[in-house]
Amino acid sequence: MSNWLISLEGTEAGHQLALALAVMAAALHAVFGALQKGRHDPWISRGAIDGAYGLMAAPFALFVVPWPAPHLWPIFAGAWVIHTGYKLLQAQAYTKGAYTVVYPVVRGTGPLFTVIGAWLIFGEIFTPVQWLGVAVLLSGIFGLALYNLAFLTTARDTLVPALALAFGTGLFVALYTTYDAYGIRAAADPFTFLAWFFMIDGIAMPLLALRHLRGMDRRPAPGPLILRGISGGLVAFFSFGAILLATRLDKVGEAAVLRETSTVFAALIGWLVLKETVGPRRIALMGLIALGAVIVEMGG
Known part of the structure; x- marks a missing residue:
């Protein structure tokens, strides 16, 4: 399969596959964000998810895919630092603000700076x-985000720090999107990068979540938390894996912009699952997001 994917790089078929992967990543990334923001504490949820996908990726990294070439180890180290910083900011943002407030700012900041980074790199x-x-x-x-800011009736006392954290998280989104695209392009086998990335990336947050868990007065039941971790880990494989493959097959900037249609899926999840209010004005704004993605694709 690796040889087949590599053969599609720079072709029209590769462009179409990258488009499909980016849209799939958008839908699944919104699901992933909702899993982290759901009924469990964001730190605990992220720790369970990362631990699950790290353990699931380990057998593939160690026994299935070719081992990384020496030049990939510094790249993995950099990816670990960037993704850990991103997740620390994201967990704090979700702790301070509502999902439908934080998520649009994060996802809106990311593609703008990713497009700039893709131009520079x-x-x-x-x-x-x-x-x-x-x-x-x-x-x-x-x-x-501005609509949510104007009409939010709860958690307004933490809204400013939540938005600041969301903006910082968006900058890290741009950083890791560009950096990961560089990393997967540097690997001879894209699945080597994916397997080792997930295994290494699953180290930090479980340790931080365990420390956070020890300080909680009411700890969550382990069964539902483990189930959330496994389901979130599977979603992460297909979401983050899809966007990484898309950035190898085609342009990084286009893939990053198309992924941000995840905001539309996130608003639907916030409405249907998390019971957050979604009115006609939000629907119109979500229509602009989808229209913008279509224009980017057609304009290329």
Whole structure:
């Protein structure tokens, strides 16, 4: 399968597959965010999820895929540092603010700086029409955040720090998207990078979650938490794995922008699952997000 994927790089078939992978990653990333923000403490949820996907990835990393070449070890170390910083900020943001407030800011900040990073590192250039699409998409995302800011009735005392944390998290999204694209392109076998990435990335948060768990007065029941960890780990494989493969097959900036349609899926999840209010104005703003993504794709 690795040889087949590599053969698609830079082709029209590879472009179409990257498009499908980016959209799939968007839907699954919204599910992933909801799993972390659900009824459990965000620190505990993330620790369970990371621990699950780290353990599930270990057999593949150690016994199935080819071992990493020596030049990949520093790349893995950098990825671990960046992703740990991202997850620390994200957990704090979810602790301070509502899911539908935090998530749009995180996902809106990420693609803008990813497109800039892809231009600086990979020499990718967006057409004027694509930049129009980015502007439309970002207007929808940040419009959603401003709407939430104006009409939020709960947790307003922590809203400013939540938004600041969300913005910082978005910068880390851009950083890890660009860096991971560099990493998976540096690996001879993309699945080697994926397997080792997930195994190494699953180390930090379980330890931090365990420390957080010890300080809690009421600890969550282990059964539902383990189930959330396993389900979240499986979602992570297909979500993060899909976007990483998309950035190897095609342009990093386009994949990053298309992934941010996850905000539309996130709003639907917030409404249907987390019982957060979604009105016609939010629906219109979500329509702008989807329209912007379409313009970016068609403008290329």
